[in-house]
Amino acid sequence: MxxxxxxxxxxxxxxxxxxxxxxxxxxxxxxxxxxxxxxxxxxxxxLPSVVGHRQAAARHTAVLSHLSAAVEHGWAVKWPPTRPWLTVPRKRKISHRGLEVTYRDLSERERARGVTGFVRTVVDCARKLPFDEALAIADSALRAGDVTRDQLEAAARAANGPGATRVRRVVEAADGRAANPFESVLRAIALGVPGLEARPQVQIADAGCFATVDLGDVRRRLAIEAESFAHHGQRDQLVRDCRRYTELATCGWTLLRFTWNDVMRRPAWVAWAIAACVAVQDGQPRPLPPREHGRAVAG
Incomplete structure (x- = not known):
């Protein structure tokens, strides 16, 4: 890579x-x-684009916000921003060319630092970004210890106007135990599957099986793993995980494994695969797979 x-x-x-x-x-x-x-x-x-965002904020006497602010804070995001996200005071107008601009009152601290604060950044992203992208940012902020659940829940209760419902949904689902955006996005997909109660980093101690899985529904004995190349880059890691997966299967657990490319670029297929597994467990008809470019996806 x-x-x-x-x-x-x-x-x-x-x-x-x-x-x-x-x-x-x-x-x-x-x-x-x-x-x-x-x-x-x-x-x-x-990435060079990240450096350019700080320069754009200075050039327009603005502060970094939303996705640009999340990256500035050092949080992991699903996709790096391709253009600067800036916030400027309500009464000032700037050209929007090549920018994502929001008009809003700014605190003295935000103007001095040139970036929106931690809680505001999470809330801003929850209002504007797709659910999976916003969840990855909220998870990362919690994981870094830059915000607490109490702070986010208070902000969600206070949220009003456009996007307030989106803010509450993101905050309710946010969990700092997710290791990275890969796991956060996979959880966002799983949260959309009816009948599934998948929690992050579930510890299994069941009939001689001891393991921690990325996502797990204990009632269904269903484990969902985000398989990264980095994690399996060493032979001993691959061997250890193969044994772990085999032991889970012998204890009656169903294991679904997804790659980064499928989770990030083929979310409809991932959602279908999880939903199909749930349907089979419930004795329901297996749903048809999604179609890409007019052809059924076989997996």
């Missing part, structure tokens, strides 16, 4: 140790020399 691809999957910002799990040191050094990756501090790397 190239450093640029790795950074994109990690949300546009990553540490040296995160990148070294999926790419080589030589490739990372070359990417920095060529400018496709920018080193912004000791062991910290970003």
């Amino acid at each position: 190239t450093p640029t691809e790795a950074l994109s999957q990690l949300g546009g910002r990553a540490t040296w140790s995160q990148l070294r799990r999926v790419t080589t040191e030589r490739a990372l050094s070359r990417a920095v020399r060529e400018g496709s990756v920018v080193k912004v501090g000791r062991g910290r790397y970003v």
Whole structure:
């Protein structure tokens, strides 16, 4: 995997140790020399577009907000922003060309720092972004310890106007136990499957089986795993997981495994696969798979 691809999957910002799990040191050094990756501090790397967002905010005397603010805070996102998200005071007008602009009153602290605060950033993203993208950001903010559940719940109760219902839905589902946006997006998909009660990082101690799975419905004995190349990059990790999956099957657990590409780029197929498994467990007809480009997806 190239450093640029790795950074994109990690949300546009990553540490040296995160990148070294999926790419080589030589490739990372070359990417920095060529400018496709920018080193912004000791062991910290970003995509060039992320650097440009801070410059755009300064140029327009605005503050970074929404998706750009999430990346600025160091949170992992589903997709790095392709254009700067800026917020400016209500009475000032700027050109929207190449920008995502919001007009709103700003606090002195936000103007001084040039970025919206932690809680406001989570709420802003919940209002504007698709559910899965907003959930990944809320999960990451909780995981980083930058916000607490109490803070988010208070903000959700206070939310009103357009998008308030979306804010409450994201906050209700947010969980800092998700390890990364990959797991967050997979959970967002699973939350849309009727009859499924999947929780993140479920610990299983059942009939001699001991394991922790990315998502699990204990009542259904259904485990759902987000399978990343980085996690299985070493032979011993692959062997350990194969044994774990086999043991779960012997204990009566059904295991569904999904790749990053399918979760991020084929969510309809992932949702169908989970729903089909639930239907079979309930003795219901298996739903037809989704269609892509006019052809049924076989999986």
